[in-house]
Amino acid sequence: MTDLSNRGYARPDALVSTDWVAQHLNDPNVRVIESNEDPLLYPSGHIPGAVQVDWTADLNDPVRRDYLDREGFERLASRIGITPETTVVFYGDKNNWWATYAFWVFQLFGHTSAAVMDGGRTKWEKEGRELTRELPSYAATTYSASERDDSRIRAFRDQVFQHVREGKPLVDVRSPGEYSGELLHMPNYPQEGALRGGHIPGAKNVPWARAANPDDGTFKPAEELKAIYESEIGLKPDQDVIAYCRIGERSSHTWFVLTYLLGYPNVRNYDGSWTEWGNSVGVPIEK
Amino acid sequence: MTGYPEKLADIVDDFSHITDRNERAEYLIEIADRFDEVRVPPEISSRPHAEENHVLMCESDAYVWAVDQPDGTQRYYFDVLNPQGLSAMAISVILGETLSGQPLEQVAQTSGDIVLKIFGREVSMGKGQGLMGIVSMVQQAAKNKQS
Numbered sequence: 001m002t003d004l005s006n007r008g009y010a011r012p013d014a015l016v017s018t019d020w021v022a023q024h025l026n027d028p029n030v031r032v033i034e035s036n037e038d039p040l041l042y043p044s045g046h047i048p049g050a051v052q053v054d055w056t057a058d059l060n061d062p063v064r065r066d067y068l069d070r071e072g073f074e075r076l077a078s079r080i081g082i083t084p085e086t087t088v089v090f091y092g093d094k095n096n097w098w099a100t101y102a103f104w105v106f107q108l109f110g111h112t113s114a115a116v117m118d119g120g121r122t123k124w125e126k127e128g129r130e131l132t133r134e135l136p137s138y139a140a141t142t143y144s145a146s147e148r149d150d151s152r153i154r155a156f157r158d159q160v161f162q163h164v165r166e167g168k169p170l171v172d173v174r175s176p177g178e179y180s181g182e183l184l185h186m187p188n189y190p191q192e193g194a195l196r197g198g199h200i201p202g203a204k205n206v207p208w209a210r211a212a213n214p215d216d217g218t219f220k221p222a223e224e225l226k227a228i229y230e231s232e233i234g235l236k237p238d239q240d241v242i243a244y245c246r247i248g249e250r251s252s253h254t255w256f257v258l259t260y261l262l263g264y265p266n267v268r269n270y271d272g273s274w275t276e277w278g279n280s281v282g283v284p285i286e287k
Numbered sequence: 288m289t290g291y292p293e294k295l296a297d298i299v300d301d302f303s304h305i306t307d308r309n310e311r312a313e314y315l316i317e318i319a320d321r322f323d324e325v326r327v328p329p330e331i332s333s334r335p336h337a338e339e340n341h342v343l344m345c346e347s348d349a350y351v352w353a354v355d356q357p358d359g360t361q362r363y364y365f366d367v368l369n370p371q372g373l374s375a376m377a378i379s380v381i382l383g384e385t386l387s388g389q390p391l392e393q394v395a396q397t398s399g400d401i402v403l404k405i406f407g408r409e410v411s412m413g414k415g416q417g418l419m420g421i422v423s424m425v426q427q428a429a430k431n432k433q434s
Contacts, residue, residue: 037346039409040319040373043312056409057308093371094346121371183343193412247412275412 004118008222010263014256015219016089016115018124024089025049031082031138034121035102036093037249045131047091047124051080051138055098055249059105065272073109073145081138084111084145091117091124095212097253104252104269107153110146116256122217153255155242155268157276157283160200163242164284169235170203171243173254174274178246179205181287193246194278198285200244204233208250211257225262237264244270244277292393294385295401302405311407319376325383327352327364336366342424345417347372349379353428361394361432362387363425374406378418381405382425394429397422 004012024030025048032050034042042052053059058076059067068076082088088111092099096116106114117124125131150156155163163170177183181197199205210228212219219225229235241258243251248271255269277283291299305311331352332340342349348368353361363386365379386394399419402410406418 036371037411037414038371038374039308039406039414040312040315040377041371043309044316044319044373054409056411094369125370177343193416249413 007219009219009261010222011260014115014260015118017118018127018129021047021089021091021117021124022129029085030087030089031080032089032091032117033080033099033102034092035090035098036121037098038093041093041121043133045133048130048132048134049136050091051136053080053090053102055101059102067105067108067148070109070145070147073148074143077111077143077145078140081141083141083143085113087113087115089115089117091120093121095122095209095217095253096120097208097249100256101249101252104153104255108148108150110149119216119218126216153259153268155244155270157270157272157280159268160242160244160270160272160277161283163240164201167202169233169239169241170200171229171233171235171241171251171254171258172199172203172205173208173243173245173251174199174205175207176205178274179203181285193275196278196285198278198287199274200277201284201286203244203286206233206254208245208253211254211261219257219261222261225257229258229262235264237262238266239264240266240268242268242270244273246274247271248273290393290396291401292386292389292397294389295381295397298381298385299401299404302407305407308407308409315377315406316373318380319373321380321384322365322367322376325363325365325380327366331364332366334366334368340424342417342420344420345372345375346413347375347417349375349417349421351379351421351424351428353425353432355432356388358388360388360391361428363428365421374410374414374418375421378402378405378421382422386425386429391429391433395426395433397426397429399423 034050035053090099090103179199243254245251258264258267336350340350350366352364363383367375399422402418
């Protein structure tokens with residue numbers, strides 16, 4: 001894999017390499033954050049000094065379906081010992097899917113000094129780098145956060161309705177079986193949390209993991225990403241794009257790719273995704 | 288009382304006493320460390336495995352096999368292709384150790400709700416469904432054998 005600066009990314013500063021992280025493990029201005037789907041991974045071993053941010057325990061409102069509010073984010077930031085000036089570096093399992101989700105939530109609060117470790121946990125492990133079960137301890141900080149800004153990078157259902165009416169592009173990043181609705185009709189199969197299968201009308205299907213190299217989870221170079229998103233499904237950088245999946249985690253990966261690696265300025269993640277759309281009464285669905 | 292086979296009921300009971308998230312994780316990691324004991328042996332299957340054994344909703348690429356035993360029961364084997372799929376490995380070990388050799392009618396009645404009882408409410412919806420998919424494959428294998 002070529003050096004990050006040679007991959008043609010619009011915002012190469014949004015990625016750091018495993019080498020870079022290894023060199024900054026003791027940098028007080030950097031906080032490495034692990035976010036995974038599997039809650040057992042971090043306690044089984046993590047990058048020395050890394051803290052865990054768990055989407056259920058840390059990023060979601062415990063009662064209603066929403067993210068934490070400003071006060072909640074300030075408490076989280078204090079717990080992991082960061083200030084607005086701290087560079088936060090996210091990494092995690094499976095191509096960084098939950099890492100980009102945590103990255104996205106941090107952007108709702110404007111913590112722009114942030115990056116993702118290319119390749120995530122897979123690459124770090126494959127390189128034989130150190131993992132530890134020792135939990136780090138950082139002095140609590142005082143973090144004054146902005147109010148959560150849902151207007152720029154987050155889409156809600158009614159906005160998606162309008163988006164569909166205007167014929168603007170949607171990217172469904174789920175598997176082809178979820179996109180077609182086929183999965184909901186297979187016998188002996190745990191249904192995917194929705195009463196109806198299919199996709200939002202007009203959405204094009206690009207499974208999220210196509211943006212990553214399967215061997216080490218690193219992101220593909222910009223030219224390969226353009227071949228997928230522009231040549232295959234016709235996205236254009238100046239378009240208003242909405243990505244969705246089932247609950248918004250896989251689509252945050254695609255949001256990251258389009259926004260930071262390809263430089264699209266207007267991409268939103270519909271975190272309600274199929275668990276909202278596929279359960280809503282009277283909404284249009286394509287199969 | 289629970290309707291689960293005895294060994295599975297014991298495990299579920301163990302977890303019912305754990306309220307600390309970290310303690311639960313440590314226990315599950317310990318269990319996942321025994322995955323080699325339930326991993327499918329090469330004489331039954333080697334990679335690439337048949338699609339019929341694939342747990343389709345499991346993001347950790349889990350596979351399940353049921354091997355008929357002379358006494359009419361089944362022995363359950365697993366594979367988890369994602370080396371980071373610790374939760375999938377843990378539930379596989381629990382199912383393999385507690386349901387292999389048990390009466391089919393009891394295995395067939397084992398339901399996916401054990402996932403929440405063992406992993407707690409912290410498990411994400413997608414992860415929970417994948418783990419329930421593994422339970423469902425074992426349960427279905429027992430049902431198929433009965434019919």
